Amino acid sequence: MPSPYCKLDTNSPLIYLDNNATTRIAPEVFEAMVPYLTEHYGNPSSAYRFGKQVGEAVKTAREQVAALLNVQPRQIYFTSCGTESDNLAIMSALRVSGKKHAVLTEVEHSANMKLGEWLEDNGYGVTWLRVDGQGRINLDEVAASLREDTGVVSIMWANNETGTLFPVEKIAQMCAEKKILFHTDAVQTPGKIPLDLSESPIDFLSLSGHKLHAPKGVGVLYARRGTKLRPYVMGGGQENGKRGGTENVASIVGLGRAAELAAENLVDEQTRVRALRDKFESTLLETIPGTAVNGDAEHRLPNTSNLRFDGVEAEAILLALDQRGICASAGSACTTGSLEPSHVLTAMGLKPEQARSCVRFSLSHFNTEEEVDTVLEAIPAIIADLRAQSVQPTT
Ligand code: PLP
Numbered sequence: 312m313p314s315p316y317c318k319l320d321t322n323s324p325l326i327y328l329d330n331n332a333t334t335r336i337a338p339e340v341f342e343a344m345v346p347y348l349t350e351h352y353g354n355p356s357s358a359y360r361f362g363k364q365v366g367e368a369v370k371t372a373r374e375q376v377a378a379l380l381n382v383q384p385r386q387i388y389f390t391s392c393g394t395e396s397d398n399l400a401i402m403s404a405l406r407v408s409g410k411k412h413a414v415l416t417e418v419e420h421s422a423n424m425k426l427g428e429w430l431e432d433n434g435y436g437v438t439w440l441r442v443d444g445q446g447r448i449n450l451d452e453v454a455a456s457l458r459e460d461t462g463v464v465s466i467m468w469a470n471n472e473t474g475t476l477f478p479v480e481k482i483a484q485m486c487a488e489k490k491i492l493f494h495t496d497a498v499q500t501p502g503k504i505p506l507d508l509s510e511s512p513i514d515f516l517s518l519s520g521h522k523l524h525a526p527k528g529v530g531v532l533y534a535r536r537g538t539k540l541r542p543y544v545m546g547g548g549q550e551n552g553k554r555g556g557t558e559n560v561a562s563i564v565g566l567g568r569a570a571e572l573a574a575e576n577l578v579d580e581q582t583r584v585r586a587l588r589d590k591f592e593s594t595l596l597e598t599i600p601g602t603a604v605n606g607d608a609e610h611r612l613p614n615t616s617n618l619r620f621d622g623v624e625a626e627a628i629l630l631a632l633d634q635r636g637i638c639a640s641a642g643s644a645c646t647t648g649s650l651e652p653s654h655v656l657t658a659m660g661l662k663p664e665q666a667r668s669c670v671r672f673s674l675s676h677f678n679t680e681e682e683v684d685t686v687l688e689a690i691p692a693i694i695a696d697l698r699a700q701s702v703q704p705t706t
Pocket of ligand 1: 332391392394395420422467469470471496498520521528
């Protein structure tokens, strides 16, 4: 009998348009996980059949993730999250190469930004690549940043705030020619763009379960054949000795199933979801003056729309949306009530007050046209109201 937890609540008024923050667990993923949270609780490293069965499930999940990337299962390492995968790849590349310089972009996720800042405080040099007004990097600047002592270049595949895509294959090739290891944070990509690493010069790639309808707290690091990986978390011989700690089996099983679904949903994301996003965006641009899109017009994730509403605080828009059961987020980190302007949007040249007026909407294949229409009806009135309030004289 299917579990009540995996039913979609169709009566719920919630409209979730924040899928770059996290995603709902797909019903198929949940169902695949349940046996490993209940009867199959053996340790995958145990020698008896009750444990070995569980080890088989981890093996299957590794094959499923490998199939998504079109690589060999032994190139897949399970971790605790995208952040750990990013840290593992960058630190391993620096330790294996013995070099003291890293290249990152100014628009990385905090998983990489904070590590870059730590590197700078601990005797490493970091070149932070700039972006232009559409969030793109310049390949000549990438080439100029590669030095004799460069141990790693890490550039995200897709930006989580704007959806801008980076030419990571080209950059990986530039790095390979100079024998520099290349890592990409691909956390935002599965199920949205094709990922085929079979012939790719990319050395390391990070994924995170909760961005592709699997649970939180499980991630993946792919390492290219022949690329050395030095462990960060040391312990038992799990993950071929590269990542100690008893495996988070149920979540790994869920991630394996989610990887299969991501491959199946790619067409829907690239067609139906993209069309919904485009309708959403063009309708708002047409109906609300003083609205602009942040991100690369051409090379962008099909599900992401980051919009600037001039003269209105994103925080106020989000509050009004929340009152209507609509979830979206600011392209900024909210810290104890004060909205810091997003480092991504300010790096793209937006003034702090412009960056504070941006809202990110991110769809998934669970979103429907009715939901988008409901949101399209709500937003113009919200913006008009907030603009009217901001010009009212104070007495
Ligand atoms: N990288 C990107 C681009 C992300 O969007 C995120 C999550 O927001 C992460 C890394 C971190 O992943 P996790 O939450 O699994 O640590």
